[in-house]
Amino acid sequence: xVRGGEFRNRRPRRTxxxxxxxxxDTLRRRKLKLRTVLFAVAAMILAATAIERSAAxxxxxxxxxxxxxxxxxxxxxxxxxDERFRLQMNGIAAALxxxxxxxxxxxxxxxxxxxQLTAWADASTELLSWTLIRSHEEARSAAAQIRxxxxxxxxYTCMARMLRNLTETVLPGVPYQPLKTVIDxxxxxxxxxxxxxxxxxxRKGAIDLGAVINGxxxxxxxxxxxxxxAYRAPGSGLVPLTPPNMRPRMTLDQWFETHxxxxxxxxxxxxxxxxxxxxxxxxxxxxxxxxxxxxxxxxSQPLSIASSGNSAQ
Numbered sequence: 001x002v003r004g005g006e007f008r009n010r011r012p013r014r015t016x017x018x019x020x021x022x023x024x025d026t027l028r029r030r031k032l033k034l035r036t037v038l039f040a041v042a043a044m045i046l047a048a049t050a051i052e053r054s055a056a057x058x059x060x061x062x063x064x065x066x067x068x069x070x071x072x073x074x075x076x077x078x079x080x081x082d083e084r085f086r087l088q089m090n091g092i093a094a095a096l097x098x099x100x101x102x103x104x105x106x107x108x109x110x111x112x113x114x115x116q117l118t119a120w121a122d123a124s125t126e127l128l129s130w131t132l133i134r135s136h137e138e139a140r141s142a143a144a145q146i147r148x149x150x151x152x153x154x155x156y157t158c159m160a161r162m163l164r165n166l167t168e169t170v171l172p173g174v175p176y177q178p179l180k181t182v183i184d185x186x187x188x189x190x191x192x193x194x195x196x197x198x199x200x201x202x203r204k205g206a207i208d209l210g211a212v213i214n215g216x217x218x219x220x221x222x223x224x225x226x227x228x229x230a231y232r233a234p235g236s237g238l239v240p241l242t243p244p245n246m247r248p249r250m251t252l253d254q255w256f257e258t259h260x261x262x263x264x265x266x267x268x269x270x271x272x273x274x275x276x277x278x279x280x281x282x283x284x285x286x287x288x289x290x291x292x293x294x295x296x297x298x299x300s301q302p303l304s305i306a307s308s309g310n311s312a313q
Contacts, residue, residue, distance in 0.1 A: 063132065067108035068289045069178035070115045071170060071211075072128075075187035075218075077121040077157045084274045085151045088186065091278030092117070093143035095285045102139050104290050113289055114176045115142065120162035121154020122193075130175050158193035159185070159260070163202035163213075171209045181209075182288050185260055186216035186277075189252070190226050196259050203262050212263030214288060215256040216280055218271045225249040 074088050095101050096115075105113050112134035117127045127149045131142050166183060174181060183206060191199050206213060226249075250258065253270045261268055267287065271280035 064175070064177050065110045066112045066114045066132070066134075066176045066178045067105075067110045067180070068113045069130075069174050069176055069181045070113060070288060071166060071181075071183045072115060072117045073124075073162055073166065073183055073185045074117065074119050074127075075121070075157065075189075076119040076152050076154055077187075077189070078153070078155050079157075079188055080121075080153070082151055087274040087277050089146050089149055091281045093146045094278045095282040096133070096139045096143040096146070098282050098285075101282060101285045101289075102136055104286050105133060105139065106135070108289065109179065114174075114178070116170065117146065117149070118162070118166065118170070119152045120158065120165075121152075122156050122158055122161075123154065124162045124165040125152045126170075127152065132176070156193050157187060157189045157191055159187065159191040160194040160199040160202040163199070163206050166211075167202065167205040167209060171206065171211055181211045183211050183213045184216065184284060184288065185213060185256075186218065186271075186281075188218040188220055188274075190255055191259075199259050203260065207262045212266055213261050214266055214284060215261045215268040216271060216277075216284055217252045217256045217268060218274055218277065219252055220273060222251070222272070224251070226252050226255050 072092060074092075076085060080088075105111070112132060114130050114132050115128070116130045119125045119127050128142075128146060131138075131145070133139050133142055162185075163183070171181065194202075203213060253268060256268050256270075269280045269284045269287075271277045
């Protein structure tokens with residue numbers, strides 16, 4: 001720099017003595033080594049985080065795998081008063097709390113099931129959305145929820161409408177990947193909204209989507225014969241009735257076998273009145289969640305398991 005016409009001499013660069021240069025080199029090597037170690041640790045942390053994230057992403061997919069997706073379709077028509085509705089809810093809850101049922105659930109290939117509960121009469125109402133059960137605690141929790149469900153009622157026994165509703169809205173949206181999907185239909189009477197041809201068509205629609213339909217007919221009078229009757233929902237009169245002398249007469253359990261159940265291995269377990277509902281439901285649960293063979297064909301002869309116990313009104 002020029003100042004006053006003269007150049008000022010620059011300071012000479014400081015040169016470290018030989019011993020100090022060696023110390024500086026050692027310090028630089030240590031810093032480099034420390035930096036390398038820090039990079040390695042950071043890489044290990046990032047790798048562990050990536051593994052944890054992968055596991056977190058995979059876990060929900062694993063939780064979608066269940067042995068059985070079970071739709072409980074419960075009759076709440078005019079014949080089902082408050083007491084009978086509560087007997088049905090308590091019977092389902094007791095089955096879920098039963099040790100044999102829980103062990104059957106946990107002993108399956110995937111150790112889990114999912115249940116949904118639909119009340120049906122004139123229309124269908126979802127009372128319990130899809131609920132995953134894979135432990136004793138979850139089974140007891142689901143049972144407690146079912147015991148608290150409010151009653152929904154209706155006038156008529158519109159079974160075909162219920163099956164069509166399940167086929168259109170519930171079956172396509174099952175949020176799990178089951179080995180088997182089951183519709184468990186319980187009721188104390190025949191369809192008095194649609195013809196048996198409409199019911200058979202609705203049943204076929206559910207089976208075509210891969211569902212198995214099992215039945216739990218509630219037998220109030222074991223000697224009573226059922227068939228087309230005069231007590232029918234509004235609009236049903238537009239459907240011609242079969243002449244009385246040509247109507248097939250059968251018991252309710254026979255009617256369930258003929259017009260309700262379907263799919264591979266479909267069966268019925270009758271309940272002798274509503275007080276026998278809990279026993280029948282427990283027996284059905286064990287069979288439905290333990291038999292995991294999946295075939296598309298329909299049995300020509302359904303399996304009927306006779307119930308025991310005294311008839312109850």
